Amino acid sequence: MWRDAALVAGKDLRIEGRAKVAVNQVAPYALVVLLLFGFAFDQDKPLLVQAAPGLYWMAVLFSGLLAVQRSFSLESADAAMDALRLSRLEPAGVFLGKVAAVAAQLLLLEVLLALGVVVLFQSRLSGAALLAASAAVSTAGVAAAGVVYGALCTGLRARETLLPLLLAPVLAPVVLAATEAWRSALGLSRGDGWHWLALLGCFAAVYLAGGAVGFGALMEET
Amino acid sequence: MSSSTRVTRALGVSALLALAVNAWWGLSLSPPDKVQGQLVRILYVHPAVATMCYAGFGLCALGSIAWLWPRTRSPRWDRLAVAGAEVGAVFCAATLITGSIWGRATWGVWWTWDARLTLTALLFAESLGYLALRRAVDNPHSRALVSSVVALLMALTVVLDHYATAWFATLHQHTTLFKPNPTIHGWQLVTMCWSFVAFGLVFAWMAVHRFRLEALEERYETEGYLTALESRRAEGQALPAVPEGDRVLAGSTTSAARVEPSS
Numbered sequence: 001m002w003r004d005a006a007l008v009a010g011k012d013l014r015i016e017g018r019a020k021v022a023v024n025q026v027a028p029y030a031l032v033v034l035l036l037f038g039f040a041f042d043q044d045k046p047l048l049v050q051a052a053p054g055l056y057w058m059a060v061l062f063s064g065l066l067a068v069q070r071s072f073s074l075e076s077a078d079a080a081m082d083a084l085r086l087s088r089l090e091p092a093g094v095f096l097g098k099v100a101a102v103a104a105q106l107l108l109l110e111v112l113l114a115l116g117v118v119v120l121f122q123s124r125l126s127g128a129a130l131l132a133a134s135a136a137v138s139t140a141g142v143a144a145a146g147v148v149y150g151a152l153c154t155g156l157r158a159r160e161t162l163l164p165l166l167l168a169p170v171l172a173p174v175v176l177a178a179t180e181a182w183r184s185a186l187g188l189s190r191g192d193g194w195h196w197l198a199l200l201g202c203f204a205a206v207y208l209a210g211g212a213v214g215f216g217a218l219m220e221e222t
Numbered sequence: 223m224s225s226s227t228r229v230t231r232a233l234g235v236s237a238l239l240a241l242a243v244n245a246w247w248g249l250s251l252s253p254p255d256k257v258q259g260q261l262v263r264i265l266y267v268h269p270a271v272a273t274m275c276y277a278g279f280g281l282c283a284l285g286s287i288a289w290l291w292p293r294t295r296s297p298r299w300d301r302l303a304v305a306g307a308e309v310g311a312v313f314c315a316a317t318l319i320t321g322s323i324w325g326r327a328t329w330g331v332w333w334t335w336d337a338r339l340t341l342t343a344l345l346f347a348e349s350l351g352y353l354a355l356r357r358a359v360d361n362p363h364s365r366a367l368v369s370s371v372v373a374l375l376m377a378l379t380v381v382l383d384h385y386a387t388a389w390f391a392t393l394h395q396h397t398t399l400f401k402p403n404p405t406i407h408g409w410q411l412v413t414m415c416w417s418f419v420a421f422g423l424v425f426a427w428m429a430v431h432r433f434r435l436e437a438l439e440e441r442y443e444t445e446g447y448l449t450a451l452e453s454r455r456a457e458g459q460a461l462p463a464v465p466e467g468d469r470v471l472a473g474s475t476t477s478a479a480r481v482e483p484s485s
Contacts, residue, residue: 148371152355152368152371152372153355153358156355156358156359157358158358159358162351162354162355162358165347165350165351165354166348166351166352166354166355166372168347169344169347169348169351169379170348170375172340172344206378210375214371217367218367218368218371
């Protein structure tokens with residue numbers, strides 16, 4: 001299974017490396033979203049600093065939707081999903097491979113967005129351990145849920161609009177918990193960020209386990 | 223063809239009568255509350271409507287599990303799931319509206335970022351996604367499979383929403399009725415209990431109709447194909463006999479396609 005996962009992740013990342021959609025389109029889009037948030041708050045610096053964690057995770061959510069859509073548009077073209085189905089790779093391996101590829105792209109994007117938040121919103125990053133841990137676990141949760149719903153929507157009519165409608169409410173707890181964990185790490189709230197990290201861990205575990213078990217059935221139907 | 227039967231008509235009339243009794247008791251017999259005053263009357267709608275919302279999504283989860291389980295897999299479970307989800311979504315919208323009215327009068331705002339309220343709004347959004355997903359899939363088997371998976375994930379939000387007042391610090395009040403010493407008595411208690419019966423009957427009437435409507439839609443789809451095939455066959459048989467020399471053109475049904483020799 002792990003070998004299959006590495007194969008699928010390598011394939012997706014190689015395609016992204018050649019097409020450069022994540023670098024040329026998704027990353028600039030995420031930065032534009034950050035700029036628009038700045039306009040919306042009318043350069044109110046204290047408010048921007050306070051709201052920075054939430055805005056950061058909203059930008060990650062929007063970019064994550066694009067990354068997931070991109071990941072499955074690769075499989076829709078030229079019946080690539082059929083080839084993947086017939087390749088005798090383990091469905092759990094395919095699922096974990098796709099999750100790893102989406103997560104790798106999101107992690108790079110998150111580093112870029114963190115720099116954007118520091119430069120544009122003048123936030124000071126602190127609590128590195130909690131920041132990094134919550135970012136890693138949230139990314140796993142976003143990628144796992146995204147791949148489950150991406151597979152559900154593959155080949156459907158109006159999948160471009162259906163995926164955000166299905167995925168955004170599901171990812172709301174991740175945005176909430178990750179924002180609270182970051183607020184705690186940045187000293188913007190008195191709450192214990194590690195409790196929020198535990199909630200993020202539960203979310204990621206549920207979707208990783210559920211996706212690994214049920215991905216075969218979803219692949220057969222899409 | 224209709225989704226109505228003698229039983230559903232009786233159920234509908236019972237639901238109407240029960241709602242009328244609920245309105246009568248709630249608006250005239252029940253006294254105003256010592257603390258909430260006249261606002262107590264919304265308790266004869268909101269908790270019952272919210273419970274029916276959970277019942278709808280519960281039915282949806284039950285139907286989905288039964289469909290996913292290979293031994294019990296049957297189209298009727300998928301019909302139960304869609305009936306539960308659609309009626310649940312209607313009651314979820316009603317819950318949000320009645321709760322919002324109560325919040326405006328009590329808290330001074332139509333909306334607050336309370337865990338119970340936010341989770342109910344998320345549940346409503348998820349149910350709209352579920353219904354949109356069903357409309358996007360044509361194949362009945364695929365539709366049942368993908369919507370069953372989404373229904374199970376939606377059920378997690380129902381559980382979270384139900385226990386939100388116990389697990390999180392919320393503005394929303396805790397349970398009034400289902401605890402050892404209920405903080406409601408007399409006509410208020412009677413009317414509130416009756417509201418569950420009245421809205422339960424409305425729920426049952428709507429769910430039964432939706433279930434039967436889904437069955438009729440499936441029948442229409444199946445019989446629609448059969449009717450189309452029959453009419454094509456009849457059309458083919460009704461065509462005039464084609465001369466031996468024109469057999470190549472026999473696939474065409476237009477007279478213009480039968481080309482006459484030029485000389």
